[in-house]
Amino acid sequence: MTKDKLYTISELAAMFDISSRSIRYYEEIGMLISENREIMTKQRSYTNRERRRLKMILRGKKLGFSLQQIKEMIDLYETNPEGDEEKRRIIEFADEKINEINEQILQLQMLKEDIISYKEKYQNHNKNSSTSVKGG
Amino acid sequence: MTKDKLYTISELAAMFDISSRSIRYYEEIGMLISENREIMTKQRSYTNRERRRLKMILRGKKLGFSLQQIKEMIDLYETNPEGDEEKRRIIEFADEKINEINEQILQLQMLKEDIISYKEKYQNHNKNSSTSVKGG
DNA sequence: CTTCTAGTTGACGTTAACGTTATCTTAATT
DNA sequence: AATTAAGATAACGTTAACGTCAACTAGAAG
The missing domain is CATH 1.20.5 (Single alpha-helices involved in coiled-coils or other helix-helix interfaces)
Known part of the structure; x- marks a missing residue:
């Protein structure tokens, strides 16, 4: 399937106009996951699933919810x-x-x-x- | 007129279930004004106008706006x-x-x-x- | 080989919006 | 006079959500 597209951290950052730091932070607090990191470079790569999660996070933020509240809602979905x-x-x-x-x-x-x-x-x-x- | 009712800081705090500290803070950053403080005690007293402002502030907060954004909106009114x-x-x-x-x-x-x-x-x-x- | 690029992990810095504590004052009670 | 209550100012503490900087690494380019 073509669903396997993977994104680098800066691709996602550019896509949503946020900083890479923010994405790392979201991962740090368990709102995103970067599985299958490149073993040598340790570089993160994100799936479409994570891209969607990120989109939800940002929507939540725009609506004034805290990251914790958003986390609860997203966890609900999954x-x-x-x-x-x-x-x-x-x-x-x-x-x-x-x-x-x-x-x-x-x-x-x-x-x-x-x-x-x-x-x-x-x-x-x-x-x-x-x-x-x-x-x- | 009976519109002259004045509120103490703790009255307002109780009324909206917030801390006195918050009210002082809102005043500190210019979102509320306590005119006509009692000269001797320096105690703040708030008018109905300020009570309404406070109400607006809290509504704004519930909606996820920052105090600065709320300030801009309230200033608009006045x-x-x-x-x-x-x-x-x-x-x-x-x-x-x-x-x-x-x-x-x-x-x-x-x-x-x-x-x-x-x-x-x-x-x-x-x-x-x-x-x-x-x-x- | 050196340089550049994109990424990594710490770790400390920053801002908003208060919380908390310490010290002081005035008015009312006892 | 001493205590209590409500408030004041000043200043330091706290949390969320990142920003920023330093030091390091792997791979690509010259």
Whole structure:
């Protein structure tokens, strides 16, 4: 399969516009894995799977989650649960996250409304109190 | 008017379940102001206006914004613009923020979809691979 | 062989956002 | 007068998420 493409650390770094240091750090704290390092050079190589993980990490960051929170979420995707107990816990965790996200979306929408209504009031206010009243 | 209610630092802290230290810190970096401190004791007292600001700060934090970003947004609310140039800049800034927020909402919705579809696939998968195959 | 490039492993430095501790003051209680 | 409570300032400590620098290595290029 053509899925076997491997990336060097700087390829990934360039791809996502981050530093190699960041990628090493993510690996350091167990968020990425570089298996099959070249034995002689010890150079890391990443699979498409890791590339996807990195993408998720960065998305999480953009959304304001800490790396620890992101780690938990990603681990969620990759846990292969054993007992019913664990299954339940995972579903529960997913539901929690969904609720958190819904809450965040709500708050963002409120913030947005605030900014919009501020903008409108502000624009109207300026039309009335401006010295150069041009357009009605 | 009854709007003159003043809050002590620990009142606000209790109200929002944060530490007094945090409030002092927000003031330290210019996100809050405590005017009219009691001359003898130097104790801070906050107006309703500051209470609202604090609320906004905490909302921003929950949304993953840095204090600096929040400061910019709050300043937006309280700028009294002078020239047309400044007006334009403010409107522009507001629009930028709105776009950022829209983007964040989109990403959050995608993340949510991901989690939901994961949950569903996962639940189905378990129905099939479980020892107790009930529904086919 | 030397130089350059891309990577490695430490290890110390940095910033944000507070926590914590020490020392001091004022007002209220006892 | 002594204690307690609430607050103040000053300053050092802490954690996350890297940045930066030093010293080393393997392979490619001249």
